[in-house]
Amino acid sequence: MDMALFTIDQKKCKRDGLCQAACPAQIIIRADKKSFPALLENGEEFCINCGHCVAVCPHGAFLLSTMPLSTCPPMDRRLLPDAPALKHLLLARRSIRRYKKTPVSRKLLTELVDVARYAPTGSNKQQVWWTVISKPEEVRRMGAMVIDFIKIMLPLTPDEAQVRRFQRLVLAWENGRDRIMRGAPHLIVAHSPAEVAFPAADCAIALTYLELYAFARGLGTCWAGYFTGAANVHEPLVRALDLPPGHQCQGAVMLGYPQYRYSRIPMRNQAQVTWR
Numbered sequence: 539m540d541m542a543l544f545t546i547d548q549k550k551c552k553r554d555g556l557c558q559a560a561c562p563a564q565i566i567i568r569a570d571k572k573s574f575p576a577l578l579e580n581g582e583e584f585c586i587n588c589g590h591c592v593a594v595c596p597h598g599a600f601l602l603s604t605m606p607l608s609t610c611p612p613m614d615r616r617l618l619p620d621a622p623a624l625k626h627l628l629l630a631r632r633s634i635r636r637y638k639k640t641p642v643s644r645k646l647l648t649e650l651v652d653v654a655r656y657a658p659t660g661s662n663k664q665q666v667w668w669t670v671i672s673k674p675e676e677v678r679r680m681g682a683m684v685i686d687f688i689k690i691m692l693p694l695t696p697d698e699a700q701v702r703r704f705q706r707l708v709l710a711w712e713n714g715r716d717r718i719m720r721g722a723p724h725l726i727v728a729h730s731p732a733e734v735a736f737p738a739a740d741c742a743i744a745l746t747y748l749e750l751y752a753f754a755r756g757l758g759t760c761w762a763g764y765f766t767g768a769a770n771v772h773e774p775l776v777r778a779l780d781l782p783p784g785h786q787c788q789g790a791v792m793l794g795y796p797q798y799r800y801s802r803i804p805m806r807n808q809a810q811v812t813w814r
């Protein structure tokens with residue numbers, strides 16, 4: 539026998555209709571305002587397991603079979619940053635391109651990917667996977683493969699300006715300056731199975747959560763765009779990355795302790811908005 543998708547603790551339920559209002563799939567119904575919530579017939583198949591029903595209930599009355607209350611800690615509003623603090627964090631994050639050799643502990647790396655689990659994903663699919671590389675020589679070896687890829691692409695690229703940029707990257711590499719991985723001790727790669735609806739958005743948002751939290755924890759990150767451009771197409775790199783079958787690399791960040799800190803927030807372009 540299947541377990542019911544949810545049960546209502548009728549001693550606690552105040553019949554306020556919040557769970558019904560919060561359900562994105564609209565599978566929680568009530569006969570009238572005095573009734574307890576119930577599941578729409580065959581509603582299970584439309585549940586995206588987002589837990590909004592559990593999260594919105596102030597009384598702890600909504601018991602979702604897939605999400606025990608013990609896995610859903612109470613909100614602590616006192617812990618929320620106020621708007622100026624959050625805004626300053628968002629404006630103050632920088633791409634870090636000089637790293638200390640000090641490795642980031644497995645515990646802290648785990649904390650980073652654990653926070654990123656709470657990033658939104660299309661239909662709450664949560665199909666963001668991580669490959670965390672913590673061997674500096676492996677990060678560097680992959681950087682070398684990106685350089686090999688750029689060398690292959692160079693003669694095939696008609697755009698003059700692009701060619702010059704690529705040539706500078708290769709020249710820097712040959713002079714011992716790593717502009718691909720920036721000497722980072724870690725590389726965090728986000729990947730998804732191809733059949734997910736919004737793999738690029740899911741992974742980019744998760745990486746963004748990760749990088750903002752990393753900054754708050756005193757770490758530095760930088761998106762690894764050259765790496766990402768080669769990661770699914772340059773065979774030696776595809777083999778070295780060794781993602782699960784059917785997975786595509788959707789993005790990556792270098793990570794480590796920054797060698798220096800920034801003292802100002804650089805200017806950015808005005809927002810380009812069409813107001814209607």
Ligand SMILES: Cc1cc2nc3c(=O)[nH]c(=O)nc-3n(C[C@H](O)[C@H](O)[C@H](O)COP(=O)(O)O)c2cc1C
Pocket residue numbers: 631632633634635717718760761762763764765
């Ligand atoms: C998708 C993406 C790819 C990027 N790839 C690289 C890269 O390969 N190497 C690098 O040094 N910076 C890379 N960056 C960092 C940008 O250059 C950086 O975000 C931009 O210059 C603004 O600086 P800030 O992040 O400090 O505000 C990338 C950024 C994004 C969003």
